[in-house]
Amino acid sequence: MEKPRLIFDAHLDISMNAMEYNRDQRWSLEDIRRSEINAPDDLPHRGRNTVCFPELRKGRIGIIVATQIARHSPKFHKLPGWRSPEQAWAHTQGQLCYYRAMEELGEMKQLKTRQELAAHAELWRSADDNQTPHLPIGYLLSLEGADSVLSWKHLEKSRADGLVALGPVHYGPGIYGHGTDDSGPLTAKGRELLKEIDRLGIILDVTHLCDESFADALSRFQGPVWASHHNCRALASWNRQLTDAQIRQLIERGAVIGMAFDAIMMVHQWRHLASKPEDFGLRIEKICEHIDHICQLAGNANHVGIGTDLDGGFGTEQTPLDLNSIADIATLQQLLQQRGYTATDVEGILSGNFLGFLQRHLP
Numbered sequence: 045m046e047k048p049r050l051i052f053d054a055h056l057d058i059s060m061n062a063m064e065y066n067r068d069q070r071w072s073l074e075d076i077r078r079s080e081i082n083a084p085d086d087l088p089h090r091g092r093n094t095v096c097f098p099e100l101r102k103g104r105i106g107i108i109v110a111t112q113i114a115r116h117s118p119k120f121h122k123l124p125g126w127r128s129p130e131q132a133w134a135h136t137q138g139q140l141c142y143y144r145a146m147e148e149l150g151e152m153k154q155l156k157t158r159q160e161l162a163a164h165a166e167l168w169r170s171a172d173d174n175q176t177p178h179l180p181i182g183y184l185l186s187l188e189g190a191d192s193v194l195s196w197k198h199l200e201k202s203r204a205d206g207l208v209a210l211g212p213v214h215y216g217p218g219i220y221g222h223g224t225d226d227s228g229p230l231t232a233k234g235r236e237l238l239k240e241i242d243r244l245g246i247i248l249d250v251t252h253l254c255d256e257s258f259a260d261a262l263s264r265f266q267g268p269v270w271a272s273h274h275n276c277r278a279l280a281s282w283n284r285q286l287t288d289a290q291i292r293q294l295i296e297r298g299a300v301i302g303m304a305f306d307a308i309m310m311v312h313q314w315r316h317l318a319s320k321p322e323d324f325g326l327r328i329e330k331i332c333e334h335i336d337h338i339c340q341l342a343g344n345a346n347h348v349g350i351g352t353d354l355d356g357g358f359g360t361e362q363t364p365l366d367l368n369s370i371a372d373i374a375t376l377q378q379l380l381q382q383r384g385y386t387a388t389d390v391e392g393i394l395s396g397n398f399l400g401f402l403q404r405h406l407p
Contacts (some may be wrong), residue, residue: 048128048377049169051105053370053394054302055186055251055273056095057109058308059139060357061292070151073292074371088317091304092359095370097151101176103371107155107166107395109272109351110143110183112136115214116191122215125191132192137398140205143183153180156206158406165399182400185247186272189214189223203244208406209272210241211249221257224284229260242267247405248295250274251351264292269297270398270404273304275339281312288341295342300397302351303331305373307362309353310334322363328364328372331381334394345389348400350376357393 061067064086068075073096080091086288097222100108116130117125128134146152155161164182171179185202186209193199199207212234213223220234230238238261242247247268250258262269271294277285286294286301294301307321308314338348354370367373380390392400 046392047104047173047288047374048167048337048394049104049351050107050395051053051103052398053108054110054270054300054349054398055104055188055304055353055356056189056357057113057329057353058108058183059142060096061093061095061111062142063135063139065093065095067093069095069146070149071096072098072223077274082129087357089355089357089360090333093355094359094363095355097181098177099369100181101179101266101355102369103286103374104168104176105181105282105370105373106176106179107161107164107182107184109186109209109241110152111186111188112139112192113188113214114139114192114363115189116219121216122124122156127220129191129194133194133198136187136192136399137266140185143185146380147180148182153182154206155182155184156208156406158403160368161260161399161402161406165395168358183260184208187211188249189218189252193218193220193237198293199237199240207246207250208402209270210245211251212237212253212261214252222254223252223257223259226254227256228254229256230264235264240266241265242282245405245407254282255290257286258290260299268401269294269299270401271299271301271351273302273353273356275304275309278337279312279334280314281311282308285309295338295347296349300347300349300400300401301338302349302398303334304351304353305331305363305367306358307355307364310364320361321363326364329379331376332383335380345385345392346397350394379392 077091114135115125116129190212212220215224216226221230222228241249339345
């Protein structure tokens with residue numbers, strides 16, 4: 045089967061896996077899994093990871109949006125996180141240091157401008173399979189949840205460091221608004237945050253905003269918007285997913301929505317830590333239904349892309365049965381072609397739509 049020439053993944057927690065899960069992303073998938081056989085049973089996805097640099101290259105996933113993430117969880121907070129925003133800030137800076145270290149080794153290359161993005165995309169598209177194992181993985185920097193933003197000077201520093209996109213919240217209540225499984229509009233600081241990211245030319249990532257905060261954000265923010273890793277609530281009934289009305293709003297704003305490969309975001313009635321992919325016969329093709337749904341609402345294939353969220357706190361215990369590695373998402377090319385998508389549509393979904401969006405909004 046012919047491979048895609050390039051896949052763009054709009055959401056990967058590369059540094060979180062390195063810094064919190066102690067995974068050397070340069071290792072092979074097998075070596076990381078074997079190293080965790082006797083690891084503490086602290087996480088259900090130990091030994092089940094799907095992401096590492098060799099597998100990204102194998103799947104020709106040559107450009108990614110790489111995250112920084114650190115939540116603030118004050119006293120008696122129900123969700124895990126850092127006890128102070130200052131600790132969260134320090135943690136995101138450690139994550140940035142990891143990316144810098146990978147750049148020094150030639151494993152990654154940060155992309156900040158339209159020219160850098162276009163050149164790196166062409167590098168991957170023109171490379172043959174003997175060259176891709178040696179190419180750097182291009183990355184754009186994103187902040188998932190803004191609790192670590194201590195002041196607007198700190199945000200300016202992040203922008204100078206190459207921050208391209210920002211999601212104000214993660215799960216539950218946050219400093220700037222309300223996220224998944226919570227309710228309520230943006231906070232007063234959240235409304236100020238929108239003004240600052242607009243001033244700095246940062247993309248607003250609406251992923252994880254609860255319905256009220258989503259509506260509040262879109263009514264106030266006039267800059268570029270995307271949903272880096274978000275599926276359809278019509279096909280996975282959980283407030284983490286986008287309603288049809290929200291999808292239409294994003295389409296009207298010219299947004300691109302990245303399809304996530306977390307089983308809990310793909311099907312109805314998945315029970316966290318209880319359900320298994322085999323309970324649903326879940327396969328990668330299910331993502332095509334989410335893609336179809338967005339394309340039907342849009343009337344075209346221009347507003348959907350890939351934002352896998354793979355190894356974002358889960359592993360193969362919570363992915364499609366035919367996804368052992370992130371490289372397996374390349375099978376989407378054939379699956380979409382079999383559904384009647386044109387070559388142009390498929391190229392857009394796998395990379396072109398997000399790349400085009402960034403060409404319009406990067407400096």
